Amino acid sequence: MAYGGALMTRPYVLLSAAVSIDGRIDDASPRRLVLSSPADLDRVDEVRAGCDAILVGAETLRRDDPRLMIRDASRRAARTERGDPEQPIGVVLTAGGDLDPTLRFWRRDGGRLVYTTDAGAARLAGTVGASGTDVTVIGMGAEVRLPAVLDDLGARGVRRLMVEGGGRVHTAFLAQGLADELHLAVAPLLVGQADAPPFLHPAPFPGGPGRRLRLLDATTVGDVVLIRYAVPRVPETAPPEESVETGLALRQEEPAEEARRGTEDGLARSEARGGRREVSDADLRWLRLATDLARLCPPSRTAFSVGAVIVDAEGREISRGHSRESDPHEHAEEAALAKLPPGDPRLPGATLYSSLEPCCRRSSRPRPCAQLILEAGIRRVVIAWREPDTFVSDCQGSDVLTEAGVEVVEIPELAQAARAPNAHLPL
Ligand SMILES: NC(=O)C1=CN([C@@H]2O[C@H](COP(=O)(O)OP(=O)(O)OC[C@H]3O[C@@H](n4cnc5c(N)ncnc54)[C@H](OP(=O)(O)O)[C@@H]3O)[C@@H](O)[C@H]2O)C=CC1
Numbered sequence: 001m002a003y004g005g006a007l008m009t010r011p012y013v014l015l016s017a018a019v020s021i022d023g024r025i026d027d028a029s030p031r032r033l034v035l036s037s038p039a040d041l042d043r044v045d046e047v048r049a050g051c052d053a054i055l056v057g058a059e060t061l062r063r064d065d066p067r068l069m070i071r072d073a074s075r076r077a078a079r080t081e082r083g084d085p086e087q088p089i090g091v092v093l094t095a096g097g098d099l100d101p102t103l104r105f106w107r108r109d110g111g112r113l114v115y116t117t118d119a120g121a122a123r124l125a126g127t128v129g130a131s132g133t134d135v136t137v138i139g140m141g142a143e144v145r146l147p148a149v150l151d152d153l154g155a156r157g158v159r160r161l162m163v164e165g166g167g168r169v170h171t172a173f174l175a176q177g178l179a180d181e182l183h184l185a186v187a188p189l190l191v192g193q194a195d196a197p198p199f200l201h202p203a204p205f206p207g208g209p210g211r212r213l214r215l216l217d218a219t220t221v222g223d224v225v226l227i228r229y230a231v232p233r234v235p236e237t238a239p240p241e242e243s244v245e246t247g248l249a250l251r252q253e254e255p256a257e258e259a260r261r262g263t264e265d266g267l268a269r270s271e272a273r274g275g276r277r278e279v280s281d282a283d284l285r286w287l288r289l290a291t292d293l294a295r296l297c298p299p300s301r302t303a304f305s306v307g308a309v310i311v312d313a314e315g316r317e318i319s320r321g322h323s324r325e326s327d328p329h330e331h332a333e334e335a336a337l338a339k340l341p342p343g344d345p346r347l348p349g350a351t352l353y354s355s356l357e358p359c360c361r362r363s364s365r366p367r368p369c370a371q372l373i374l375e376a377g378i379r380r381v382v383i384a385w386r387e388p389d390t391f392v393s394d395c396q397g398s399d400v401l402t403e404a405g406v407e408v409v410e411i412p413e414l415a416q417a418a419r420a421p422n423a424h425l426p427l
Pocket residue numbers: 016017018019024025026032033035056057058059060061063064093094095096097098116143144145146164165166167168169170172197
């Protein structure tokens with residue numbers, strides 16, 4: 001099986017919540033408590049714009065009546081321009097199917113998916129009929145299992161899923177080890193009510209209290225503190241040893257876990273352009289993450305959308321970036337490298353994953369990315385897509401790196417994923 005197919009199986013799962021200082025995501029009143037500031041709501045809008053689907057639990061729908069849509073017109077336009085639907089798919093989980101036909105969800109723009117039990121599906125038939133709109137209701141048997149939901153979303157082409165709550169849904173994703181990333185916006189207020197919904201309920205979280213989430217960054221958005229964590233997966237059984245060729249459980253474990261084991265698990269061999277290369281499942285996961293990051297780039301008609309991740313020798317992510325992240329000319333590799341101090345001792349042992357071959361000539365900057373990589377001391381680069389002649393003819397970034405002794409691995413099976421965010425360009 002081509003491993004592109006296997007990589008499509010499950011989306012990257014990003015949990016997002018706004019919490020009070022005392023850990024509540026709402027108060028006990030019937031009215032929705034807005035914890036975020038306007039600036040933070042705009043940030044959430046941006047995150048939504050980078051996702052293919054937004055999922056909530058039925059209680060959130062019943063209480064808040066959200067539409068789960070991108071508000072900002074330029075973000076919607078950017079999605080259309082790169083070939084994505086204007087709005088992400090809205091997804092709801094409900095066991096009982098008790099949802100009112102007047103909810104705004106039924107009339108939202110974009111796809112509408114409901115995962116429910118068979119009994120819930122029977123109950124919803126009338127509701128959906130009464131709403132008069134096009135809704136896909138999926139009966140999953142006696143219970144709705146989250147891994148099956150993720151498999152189904154993956155099969156529908158959802159690669160990046162944003163989970164917006166509420167607390168029981170967040171708890172379930174975390175307890176089942178199905179979350180990749182967590183965004184927590186801490187708002188400066190104290191709810192102080194015992195019956196206000198908490199962000200998380202008690203649950204047997206993988207690894208228990210001994211497991212530390214990995215801090216990606218903490219930033220301020222006005223008076224709100226945004227904390228972003230990567231959620232390491234704790235394998236329940238022995239790690240899978242599937243090779244790249246046989247496919248497998250890709251995306252069911254966090255890249256870092258896989259990468260930590262990468263070398264001892266036996267590297268799979270893959271036929272890549274330029275000869276046989278050592279490619280591990282970890283390489284595939286990290287490179288897939290880089291291609292996913294490319295979808296966060298502000299759109300441009302004059303530059304590629306690229307994502308990059310830097311991973312240390314222990315298999316831990318140390319930085320990531322995407323094109324135009326902080327200025328209109330910034331490249332993904334440059335953005336990722338800029339977040340690390342020069343001379344960082346982890347760099348010589350690190351691998352840089354980039355969805356596109358690093359550039360070797362630039363008009364807007366003095367130094368191209370291939371040179372920045374060499375100066376950083378990175379010795380291994382993994383790419384998905386050779387640069388086409390769209391903007392610069394005959395890019396030789398890979399050759400520059402190889403000639404300087406850097407190992408460059410190309411995984412052409414992910415080229416399609418790397419091209420996708422650039423579909424609007426004349427490739
Ligand atoms: N501050 C924030 O960022 C956010 C706050 N909120 C707040 O959260 C509160 C709601 O949270 P909470 O009460 O925890 O409820 P949830 O929104 O987590 O919804 C729980 C419901 O979702 C359905 N569900 C969840 N998991 C499954 C499953 N595996 N299979 C089938 N159905 C499932 C069930 O629906 P059913 O009962 O129909 O069977 C369940 O009762 C609201 O007050 C809302 O305002 C919500 C989102 C974001």
